[in-house]
Amino acid sequence: MFVAPLLIVNLLVITGPGAASIVFSFTDWDGLSTPAFVGLANYAEMLSSGAVLNAFVHNILWTIFFLIVPMAMGLVGAFLLSRIRRGQILFRVLFFIPYVLATVLSAAIWRQILDPEAGIGAALAGLGIPFLADVNFLGNPSLALGSVAFINTWQWWGFLLVIFLASMQAVDPALYEAARLDGAGPAREFWNITLPSIRPTFVFLGLMTVVWSFLVFDYIYVLTQGGPAGSTDVLSTVMYREAFQNQRHGYASSIAMLLTAISAATVLGYLLLRRKLKWDV
Template sequence: MLPLILVNVLVILGPSVATVYYSFTEWSGIGPAEWVGLQNYTDILRDTDFWSALGNNLLWTAIFLTVPIAMGLGGAFLLSQITRFQMIFRVLYFIPYVMASVVNAALWQNILDPDRGIGSTLANFGIPWLEGVSFFGSERLALPAVAFVDNWHWWGFVVLLFLTALQSVDRELYEAAKMDGAGRWQQFVNVTIPGIRATLVFVVLMTIIGSLLVFDYVYIITQGGPAGASEVVGTLMYKEAFGRFEAGYAAALGLGMSFMSGLIVLIFVYLRRRGWEI
């Protein structure tokens, strides 16, 4: 076990402890660090860019707690109803999840390009509504457009999680519900949801944490633009550390987001210990 412990100390524990220390310093990322105490944290509370980015994180969380989870449940239910070619559909849904973020982002940047993307193609067929629309260049559309791309990558994974959970639900419960006169919606609410509750809670927890720490698709596609419209805390932290050389301030940002994620996990643990079975 010693090599594994050594790797964890060097890659995880060491940087984590260093981040805690540097969050209390003014440091450019190179050279000595100057101890400033809680100054970075008080600066965060006064930073309008931070609050704007955090607002975008919360909007991102709201999107991902609804759209991909609803799509995942719907897709899993449809897949559970078929027996032929189910494995093919599983693979097709899962392909976007295993593709590199850069590849997915480049694909959708070309598809949604305002000049040569899907808008201009549809215009050639007499459907001009999307022609010239700059999805990633609009302050109003940038964040939802990037979330759409990330959702395309994420929801297939959610489908497989829910499908596995659905297949573990006892079929006799559905038969009993039918005998009691329950329709499909009543079966879904009273049999399916309780049967997959553990998976549903896990997906919700992963979604919230992932939404608070989102970085890759936003940075690859828009770098937080235009004019900060799609800025999230992850991209703001990157710019502070490697653009403005405020590594100490960036460490405080990162530690704050990690604290929020940990707090969410503690809330779930508390609810479980209070008797909310998952």
């Protein structure tokens, strides 16, 4: 009885639409007229689409970047913050603030900062430092994806830091005391005590990073809408464009099924590896 309201909401907004997407992925549907069954035609088109392949490559690059840069920043930042005793709460709040800001607000602020005519490049040029003058971070195909990833990292890494820090504070202090008596420095403490002790948290956040990297949409859509020339397209932006701009809901549903399959394979792989390597021990 207590969980019934949650189950009903889940059924209405997740399970129901999810099941409907499976059905619609086998149809030609514009969202209004009666869906026409087309079999595997949507999947065949998706697998041969240059736009989908381009977006998939960008998702892979995005995943690799976020598994390395924000995770490393969160780990190192949390370890350094765990070494201080005064002002820790203040730093935790400061690092966490970007995560709780609305995505649209953060994106709007960064769009102004990176504006080639009125942003940081123009401001520095006015001070006699012209190396960023006329650099169009979001309009240059070579820089756009990296720029959006940088902005998302600014928002995301503070969340990782707080979670890692909470996990590190649960480590038995006696382990660090014993290591210091044996002459271990901070680097050896981090490698031999901290990392093994927070392994479940590290692996879980790695799993969620992979899943969220393939579902990324908000910052890319607000800042670039997948442009310029598809240089920041990911699977979710292609899916959105096909569904709500081209009115191809059936084809968009097949892309959604691809995202679902990737997420499911990631979670299943994580569960199998956790059992095989005994990550919970």
